[in-house]
Amino acid sequence: MVMRVDGDRLWARLMAMAEIGPGVAGGSNRQALSDEDAAGRALLLSWAAAAGCTHHFDExxxxxxxxxxxxxxxxxxxxxxHLDTQPTGGRFDGVYGVLGGFEVIETLNDLGIVTEAPIELVVWTNEEGSRFQHSMMGSAVWAGSLGLEAARDLVDVDGVSVGEELDRLGWNGERATSPADHDAAFELHIEQGPILEAAGTEVGVVTDVQGLRWYTIELFGYPAHAGPTPMNVRRDPARALGEIINGVYELAAASGPDARATFAMFESEPTSPNTVPELIRARLDMRHPDEATLDALNEEVHRIVERSSTRHDVGHRITIDNHSPPVQFAEQCVSAVERGARSLGLSSQRIVSGAGHDACYVAGHVPTAMIFIPCDDGLSHNEAENISEEQAEAGASVLLHAVLEAARSIRRL
Ligand SMILES: [Zn+2]
Structure with missing residues (x-):
């Protein structure tokens, strides 16, 4: 018989964890480095101790x-x-990957299976980036992409720093971890999008993570009275912005199914309903899994902004606030996930992740892959986020098989 994890136990653990830092609408509110985050980790550590595991914290x-x-x-x-959640987070984002990983350990214990390589379950600190605004903070520091002091200096809205919270909770470990300590890495996660559900596929084999660029687009006009000023003499940045938004959305639609463009956070100055704005500021989030395409999209965004600004006689400034290159996962890990799904008789498809994950930082140093399962209506970062017990079991069983392959199991008699 093909090995599977204990779906009932996994589900019970997920529901127990969701009771810690309960949300207001059935989800969870366990923000990074809060007392609730600490209580969640304490619960996991109590289970881990009973399973005979050891643990340590890094810096x-x-x-x-x-x-x-x-x-x-x-x-x-x-x-x-990760175990931290958004302020109005669901029960499964991150939590599923941690408890699914722990379920693999418990299943190996139940079956008396010894692996050649140790298995390490990691709970990354502050993946969400909502209380302290740097998403994937813990894995970024671990990977050397973010300095320890820069991370410790991040503050929340009350002025409390990451460093103060780490010291208070006793999570300021001394043992430096190194990516060289690991041979392979797997992150199990809900999809947080609608693709698998729409296709009726049980397992997403994640091959890539979208690269992204964040832009601030500023358009400078000339303030004038909304009544007496004829349309043909205005220098109105709103007219340019209208064209830019249409142009970029058409560009994204014409750039294949993996391209994404999102405008948000519109601001105008002065804050007056009856004055042509002097300034309009908008943010643009642009994504694609291929860096060369992202470069081409970037050039086209600049061209669209320049053309519309010139046409409407307004000034413009484009700032790139964030540039995360696309991530390609390691083929040997990706195919291990695929083999796992096949041996369990589960349907699978290769998929690109639209969201960033801790696995992005890990993949820069360790052969890595991710496993997705569908979630109801593709909904996430919402307390209504939901999966079924069967879906949870399927994904964790795939993880079990991928881990067994990577850790080289030696069956104990
Ligand atoms: Zn997550």
Whole structure:
């Protein structure tokens, strides 16, 4: 019989975790480095201790829970995700990847399976970036993409810093972890989008993560009275913005199914309903899994902004606030996920992640892949986020098989 995890136990753990820092509408509110986040980790650690695991924190509070292998010092297989949530988060974003990883450990214990490599379950600190505004903070520090001090200096709206909270909670570990300590990594996650559900596919085999660029587009006009000023003498940045929005959305629609463009956060000055604005500021989020295409889209965005600004005689400034290159996962890990799904008789499809995950930072240093399962209506970052017990079991069973392959199992008699 093909090995599977214990779906009932996994579901019970998910529901128990959701009771910690409960939200107002059935979800969870366990923001990074809060008392609720601490209580969630304490619950996991109580289960981990009962399962015979050891644990340690690194300097940024990433929690590593270890199931030892036959070769104690061998590089480990890393599984996990995050337990922190959005202020109005669901029960599964991140949590599913952590508890799914822990379920793999418990299943191996139940079956008396020894692996050559140790298995490490990681709980990354502050993935959400809502209380302290740097998403994937813990994995970024671990990967060396963000300095420890810069991360410790981040403050929340009350002026409390990450460093103060790490010290208060005792998560300021001393052991530096190194990417070299790991052989392979797998992150299990809900899709947070509608593609798998629409296709009726049980497992998403994630091959890439979209690269993204964030732009601030500023358009400078000439303020004038909304009544007496004829249309043909105005220098109105709103007219240019209208064209820019249409142009960029048409560009995205013409750039294939993986291109995304999103305008948001519109501001205008002066704040008056009866004055032609002097300034309009808008943000644009542009995504694509291919860096060369992202470059081409970038050039086209600049061209569209220049053309519309010139036509309407307004000034413009484009600032790129964030540039995350696309991530390609390692083929040996991607195909291990695929083999896992096949051996379990589950339908699967290769998929690109539209959202960033801790696995993006891990993938820069360790061969990595992600496993997605569908979620109801593709809904996430919402307390109504939902999956079924069967879906949860399926994804975690795929993780079990991928981990067994990577950690080289030795069946104990
Ligand atoms: Zn997440």
């Amino acid at each position: 940024i509070g990433n929690l590593f829970i270890t199931r030892t292998g036959a070769v104690v010092d061998a590089p480990s297989v890393l599984v996990g995700s």
